[in-house]
Amino acid sequence: MPGSSLGEPPRAPTMNLLRLIFGTIGLLSVVFGYLGFEEYLPEHSPLDLLYYDLQLFVLGSPPLDDGGPIPDLLNIARFTAPAVTVYALVEAGRLLFATELRRLRARNSRNHVIVCGDGLVASTLARRLRAAGERVVTVPAEAVVAEPGVPHPGTAHTLTARAAAARDPDVLRTAGIRRARALYACTSDNATNTAIALAAAQRNRRTPLAVYAQVSDPELCLALQARHLGLAEHPGARLDFFNIDELAARNLFVRSALRPVRGGPPRVVVLGATVFGRAALVELARQWRMRDPGGDSLLPIALVDDEATRAAAELTHRYPFLSRVCHITPYDGGLAELLDTGFPLPPDQVFICYDDEEQALKTALTTEQLWHGGPGSVVVRLDRLASLREAFDVGHGDRVLDDLSGALRLYGVVHAACDPALIGDDLVERLARVIHESYVVARHRHGETSTANPALVPWDELPETLRQANRAQADDIGRKLRELGCALSPRVGPGAEHVLADHEIERLAVLEHQRWVTERVATGWRYADSRDDARRLHPALSTWESLDEDMRERNHDAIRELPAILADAGFRIVRVRHA
Incomplete structure (x- = not known):
């Protein structure tokens, strides 16, 4: 990993080797010194000889002041014993000042990453950041002075402060917050993480x-997330909040997309309406929506949980698109009761999402009715037991357990979620993707093609300049809603959703056009009768009144799609005041 090791204790193997070498030298010095004094002072008692011998370690022994022929063993000891003493003094000084040196070095770090917390999430994230070549400063949540001589793994810094919380501005300043590139608050307490994030975001920034x-x-x-996105103006710091289970569920389908079975949608079972179980169900629906955008075949999902009916109702209320994409059948009760009454369908894909990891693993290994799918069809959510996957991994040389012919997949949520790139995919980024997808659908509906409009391509193929334009549009949502006296609210529980009236759509369309013109002009675009992306020319770079009807309708469509995007x-x- 890049970075200097100034002020850092040597790594453990080097430390142990040095201690072994100087310990051996010290022992030999005692033996050689005693034997040498025995020859040099034959008339003295053994206690006198031992006393004179030990004095060699304090850089001198009085009998040697008289000079004379000195035995070879004693000659060796009178140099090696002081060397051991010097090493001991250096080691003591290093241990005494190592913590302060690490603090000083961290304070002066630049473009580094700070990870606050000392649990599994924090340690996993720090490890993956180091593996990506980042310089990492770790700050324990409620730190105490570290045990001397116990360095943090790798060459990253560990800051400690007696009874000091990671959210303390002094601790953040010591961590080099003014010059840091990113900060992750990953303690086990939501309030502490929020306080750390707000304290960091409010610091005066140099970068x-x-x-x-x-x-x-x-x-x-x-x-x-809603409250931050709802700001009319955002601070200099980029602030986002993330949930480990939701990130892991999103990452679950990155490399294993949902595929049709027998020419139709796969039959899916989700065991456990936990946070991960609910998030996995939503991601399943997103996956199938991309696979079947016309909604011709609903994805059948059996949700098994003691409160499956309530969970299904809450999910479809929070994410209305679920009703258009999948058919959720809730089964209240446990899997055992369901099997006793006859399993409703042989599943093609099973997600075992219990928070109790032992229960999840036991269910996967003892319920043969779940093994009918193909490779990777039985996904088991694990956290601290995720390391067990090596015992089943067919590609691992030390595999000791059968993986049910490839059907079993142990999924570690913390490792999957602690991907810096995934965490960095914040709410603005996700909304920007949906804005672009909605734009593509709307333009295709009007008969446009990617030949005439180069923006009608998937997000991953979109030029960075156009991605940034979508991010700017998403970032401006809060300001627009404030103009109407409205705000964002999570779709949690009952509530009155504000329906945009025609005059409000018109008003927001004008604001969106003005924002777009300002953003384009700032990046060098100019007005022209015909569009030319290479020369940065566009016919819509004019006032709202000068736009033709088609250009105005594009802005209207963008605003009409806003409630669905959100x-x-x-x-x-929701309406909070009259504009």
């Missing part, structure tokens, strides 16, 4: 800072 706070409650996470992310528009 742009991205701040990410872990929130274990998905509804609170959604509410905090609902896709779990939000709704």
